[in-house]
Every structure is written in structure tokens, then in C-alpha cells.
Amino acid sequence: MEELRQRFKEVCTHEGIVVYDPVTENPELVETQILQSNHLFANNLIQEYKNEFCPKLPRVHFDFVKDHRLNAFAFYDPQTKCGFIGIRTGAVGLIYDLFYRIMSHPEVLPNLGNVGVERLRQPYCSEGIVDDFSKLSILGNNPGGRLAEVFPIDDERKRYAESLALIAIEFFVIHELAHLANGHCEYDNKISSIPLFIEAQSGKSKVGLMVKQYFEVVADAHASLWTWLKRLKNMSDDQMTARSLLEKGNSIVIRTQLLMTDWVLAIVLMFWLFDISTNPDSLHTADHPPAVLRGIWANVHVFGKGTSEIPGSIFRSMIR
Ligand SMILES: [Zn+2]
Numbered sequence: 001m002e003e004l005r006q007r008f009k010e011v012c013t014h015e016g017i018v019v020y021d022p023v024t025e026n027p028e029l030v031e032t033q034i035l036q037s038n039h040l041f042a043n044n045l046i047q048e049y050k051n052e053f054c055p056k057l058p059r060v061h062f063d064f065v066k067d068h069r070l071n072a073f074a075f076y077d078p079q080t081k082c083g084f085i086g087i088r089t090g091a092v093g094l095i096y097d098l099f100y101r102i103m104s105h106p107e108v109l110p111n112l113g114n115v116g117v118e119r120l121r122q123p124y125c126s127e128g129i130v131d132d133f134s135k136l137s138i139l140g141n142n143p144g145g146r147l148a149e150v151f152p153i154d155d156e157r158k159r160y161a162e163s164l165a166l167i168a169i170e171f172f173v174i175h176e177l178a179h180l181a182n183g184h185c186e187y188d189n190k191i192s193s194i195p196l197f198i199e200a201q202s203g204k205s206k207v208g209l210m211v212k213q214y215f216e217v218v219a220d221a222h223a224s225l226w227t228w229l230k231r232l233k234n235m236s237d238d239q240m241t242a243r244s245l246l247e248k249g250n251s252i253v254i255r256t257q258l259l260m261t262d263w264v265l266a267i268v269l270m271f272w273l274f275d276i277s278t279n280p281d282s283l284h285t286a287d288h289p290p291a292v293l294r295g296i297w298a299n300v301h302v303f304g305k306g307t308s309e310i311p312g313s314i315f316r317s318m319i320r
Helices: 002-014 030-052 089-103 155-181 184-191 209-233 237-245 255-274 291-306 312-317
Strands: 060-066 072-077 082-088 197-199
Touching: 002 060, 002 072, 002 082, 030 060, 030 082, 030 089, 030 155, 060 089, 060 155, 072 155, 072 184, 082 089, 082 155, 089 155, 089 255, 155 184, 155 197, 155 209, 155 255, 184 197, 184 209, 209 255, 209 291, 237 255, 255 291
Parallel strands: 060 082
Antiparallel strands: 072 082, 072 197
């Protein structure tokens, strides 16, 4: 694996992208711990995807990068015959920050967990959304870092925030895998001089904006179905019961609807987070469709098709 990391670094350095090195980070920071656990999560996910749905997928190396110009990227490297995925560390930080802050607010989902211990915390409640994690304030000087400052106080609410963050991160990773599995990266590579298939609203894609947007819709459809089918629709009875027990004050709980709510909350908020100033004109000017449309399409994919019984064969047929 070390030689793949070297190759990843080589390509990133050539493109002016800094690769995240956990060795140089403060292990006390919650941010460092979250990146570490998500690194493991992503590698397991890639293996699961390969084993269950796409045995022909080449070896894939996953790493985090520090570059505010992009959210993620993927590329297929003919030299090593391997796929590579990079995700911005700040993108992971923003996702956790958003869900922690939402769930630490005493008026949000008050039936969930013990909301009585939560309190309005400023400036975090009024801080709004930014596109760069490093622009968020860290006023409390908490040795655990920014994310430790905005934890919900109630453990159940904190765990719920983390479960939503994990759905969003999983969407991210599967979206990138779909670009690799469907040959989008190779296609792009043949046309473009840039070897990376980049997730950013640059509008500079060489393959043509409509083609690139089509690739994005395919990758989103893939990630939508995966995150819904694998993590929520197929939950065990025990997992469903544990989820239901988070709801306080409801004597009758419709479990499937709770799971749908969780999924929609995670995916729609993630799209909103990464493209706050949605511009409908981006259909004609950018290489990603407007975020609001992507959020709606993701829902259509899952609740238009996904809630009827989807056999694994249909999902597999989406991969070449
Ligand atoms: Zn994409």
C-alpha cells in the first residue's frame, strides 16, 4: 500500500495538491480522530463495494488532501493500473460540524434523545455556513479543537449527529467509486490534460459540461441507492429498534419513516452545505448540476425507485 500512497503523492504534488499526513497532526484533536476513523471506514467501504458489486474494480487507494479549491477527486492511473480517491479534510470537518451544531441546538428535533440538557451556544448557533473549515471560529480554546466545542451535550444526540455525518461521507466515497467503476475517470483522462476527475464547480471540464454533468448524475444515483439500501433499508431489527428508542415521547413509532427522514436529512443538508449559493444557471455554466437539483434527484432515485423492491441485480447492472 505504501507504493500506492507514494504514487498518489506524486500525482498530487504535480497538481499542486497537499496530501494529509496524520503523523504531523495533533492526536488530541477530535478532527484528527475523526479523520483517522473515516480513513478506516472508507477503506472498508471500498473493499465491500468491490466484493459485493464490482469485482472488476481495480485496487483503489484512498487518502485525504488539504486543498480548499476542491471537495474530492478520483483518477485512474494507467501506470499502476489502480484507482485513487482523494477527499478534502475540511469537507469531512464541515460535515461533522454541521450535524453536531444542528443537534446541539435545543429546538432541533426535540423528541430525539434528551434535549433538556442542550443549550444555545454562541457564537456557534449563529455562525452560519462557510465553505472552508479553517474559517470557522474556535473561541473556547478546547484542547479537543473546534468540533469538541460544538458537540451536542446529550450522548444520544451526538451519536445521531455522527450517524448522519457517516451517511454523508459514505455518499461521498461511493460517488467517487462510481466515477471509477463507470469509466468516467478514464474517459476524462483521454480528453483532458488534467489527470484528476475533480469535484469543484470550476466549469473547466474538458469533456464538455453536459457530459460531465451526466457523469455526476450517474455517480449521485449510484451513491443514493447504495447509502439507502446498504445502511438503512437493510437495517437489522435490533438496529431499527435502537433507532426508534432515540425518539422520546412517541408511543407509536413508524420505523421506516424515521429511517427515510435520517437519509433525506443527511443527503439534502450535505448538498446544501457544499453549494449554498445555488445558481440555476449552473446547468449551462458549471460541470456539476445545481446542488438543489442533485438533492431532489437523489430523493427521486431512492424514493421513486428505491423503495420498491430493488433486486441486487439491477444495482449491479448500473456498473459496466
Ligand atoms: Zn462527481
